[in-house]
Amino acid sequence: MGEKQYGIDNDRVKQYAEDIKAVHAQGLEIAIVIGGGNIFRGLSAEKSGMDRAQADYMGMLATVINSMALQDALEKVGLKTRLLTAIKMEQICEPFIRRRAVRHLEKGRVVIFGAGTGNPYFTTDSAAALRAIEIKADVVLKGTRVDGIYTADPEKDPTATRYTEISFKEVYSKGLNVMDMTAFTLCEENELPIIVFDMNKTGNFMKIAQGEEIGTLVKG
Incomplete structure (x- = not known):
């Protein structure tokens, strides 16, 4: 950890x-x-x-x-x-x-x-x-070592860009890896938004709590 x-x-x-x-x-x-x-x-x-x-x-x-x-x-x-x-x-x-x-x-x-x-x-x-x-x-905050959801793996593809917001359906259609499918489907079916963010950067948790656009929001 x-x-x-x-x-x-x-x-x-x-x-x-x-x-x-x-x-x-x-x-x-x-x-x-x-x-x-x-x-x-x-x-x-x-x-x-x-x-x-x-x-x-x-x-x-x-x-x-x-x-x-x-x-x-x-x-x-x-x-x-x-x-x-x-x-x-x-x-x-x-x-x-x-x-x-x-x-x-x-x-x-x-x-x-x-x-x-x-x-x-x-x-x-x-x-x-x-x-x-x-x-x-109200929301699931998924803390990772990456600062959101990208078009591709940013650790392997330097051209990958980060989504600030994306829908559940877009994640499915684009084949993006947010969390395992069981968890992701549970959130979608219960209209529970997900924020994926870098938990190792000091202050990010507070910024999310204050409404700043940190990481990637999955909803809708």
């Missing part, structure tokens, strides 16, 4: 915490879903011969490790948090219950959702879309 290819970059996690604190101070309710690819990737393990379901469960546990790291960083900057997971781990977190999650948000706590959906074969993107719909979120 952060600049490191493997493991947790504590400096980057601290930056995330400060960015989240600044936005939370604006009175916004914030719920977070974190992946676990910096520790373990289920799909990669499957390719090396591991059972897919077993590998996915291991990936879910990796998301909990990342969630705990972020929770610690958030609490160190003075925020009240709750970690809710789709797999029961009573000693370290609460089980996911939709009404409880909503109540935590109403009380001003930052809610972190760990362990994906609790089911194998579903990605972190799908977990984020599902939880966002369940808590009636």
Whole structure:
């Protein structure tokens, strides 16, 4: 999580915490879903011969490790948090219950959702879309290392240009890779907009919260 290819970059996690604190101070309710690819990737393990379901469960546990790291960083900057997971781990977190999650948000706590959906074969993107719909979120912010959706992979094609806004149907027709199809379809069917942005650039989260055109907006 952060600049490191493997493991947790504590400096980057601290930056995330400060960015989240600044936005939370604006009175916004914030719920977070974190992946676990910096520790373990289920799909990669499957390719090396591991059972897919077993590998996915291991990936879910990796998301909990990342969630705990972020929770610690958030609490160190003075925020009240709750970690809710789709797999029961009573000693370290609460089980996911939709009404409880909503109540935590109403009380001003930052809610972190760990362990994906609790089911194998579903990605972190799908977990984020599902939880966002369940808590009636206004928008899904997909933080990546790229500052939006491009006509092509900007890391491979220097002529690629960024979309500031694009519709769900255009993403389909152009074959653009925003998130996995299950998650993307969930957002489209529930009229839930998505903003893809560079989460590693300090201040971007606040700029989005203040209505600035950061990254790419997917809607309609």
